[in-house]
Amino acid sequence: ETGVTQTPRHLVMGMTNKKSLKCEQHLGHNAMYWYKQSAKKPLELMFVYSLEERVENNSVPSRFSPECPNSSHLFLHLHTLQPEDSALYLCASSQFLGGDEQFFGPGTRLTVL
Amino acid sequence: QQQVKQSPQSLIVQKGGISIINCAYENTAFDYFPWYQQFPGKGPALLIAIRPDVSEKKEGRFTISFNKSAKQFSLHIMDSQPGDSATYFCAASMEGGSQGNLIFGKGTKLSVKP
Numbered sequence: 001e002t003g004v005t006q007t008p009r010h011l012v013m014g015m016t017n018k019k020s021l022k023c024e025q026h027l028g029h030n031a032m033y034w035y036k037q038s039a040k041k042p043l044e045l046m047f048v049y050s051l052e053e054r055v056e057n058n059s060v061p062s063r064f065s066p067e068c069p070n071s072s073h074l075f076l077h078l079h080t081l082q083p084e085d086s087a088l089y090l091c092a093s094s095q096f097l098g099g100d101e102q103f104f105g106p107g108t109r110l111t112v113l
Numbered sequence: 114q115q116q117v118k119q120s121p122q123s124l125i126v127q128k129g130g131i132s133i134i135n136c137a138y139e140n141t142a143f144d145y146f147p148w149y150q151q152f153p154g155k156g157p158a159l160l161i162a163i164r165p166d167v168s169e170k171k172e173g174r175f176t177i178s179f180n181k182s183a184k185q186f187s188l189h190i191m192d193s194q195p196g197d198s199a200t201y202f203c204a205a206s207m208e209g210g211s212q213g214n215l216i217f218g219k220g221t222k223l224s225v226k227p
Contacts, residue, residue, distance in 0.1 A: 004156070042117075043157070043202065043217040056214065090156050101147070102215060104156030 002026055004105035006091050012111045015081060021108045023074040023091030031094045032074045033102065034066060038087040049074060050097050081112045116140075117205050119218025126225050132190035134221045136203035139184065143205040147215070148177065148188050151200045160201070161188070193225045 004025045013019050025032060034046040048056035049068040063085075065077040074091055088109050092102040118137045126132045136146075147162035163170045163177040163186065170177045176189040190197055203218040 042219045043215075045214055048214070092156070101159045101162070104149075104158065106154065106156050 006105035021076040025093040029093040033092040035090040
């Protein structure tokens with residue numbers, strides 16, 4: 001595998017379910033990001049990790065819980081989501097924080113019923 | 114207010130034509146302006162980027178024009194091809210920012226007709 005991979009690619013869940021999204025980067029980068037992409041809004045940054053420490057949480061509801069066990073892996077734990085949380089969730093990584101190229105994964109298409 | 118405004122929302126261009134997408138920003142502290150290209154089913158990928166010390170950057174058929182005083186920058190795609198059909202996002206950030214935030218525009222869906 002190369003670049004940034006995400007699993008699953010598609011996920012359908014009920015409002016009471018608990019699920020997790022997984023991201024893995026094979027680039028040796030130090031920073032990782034979660035974004036939300038929905039039809040009518042710009043890409044929204046949700047969480048930023050640098051060297052496995054969270055450095056940014058853009059007022060994301062607590063029903064989204066990130067985890068970064070090491071510099072190559074990033075998880076997004078989901079619980080009691082709302083239908084408006086249906087979106088494409090993108091993971092990205094960059095060599096360092098700051099104005100650096102971010103490499104995106106293909107995303108997980110999430111549908112909340 | 115950290116915001117990047119992008120226009121148009123959608124664009125249809127004939128093959129061989131020039132595609133132009135515009136972005137405007139408000140925060141004068143921004144000093145890194147990338148353009149990302151996204152194909153259906155894929156994540157965005159960096160296409161070309163510029164820093165404010167130059168007014169233009171060209172890579173192949175893709176050119177960024179930057180106007181610091183107007184706080185605007187644009188992407189020009191010369192000799193547009195059907196393979197260029199994708200969604201394009203402009204973005205802005207502050208280099209070296211501790212948060213590494215890229216602020217994205219809403220995107221422009223480009224369709225290049227054969």
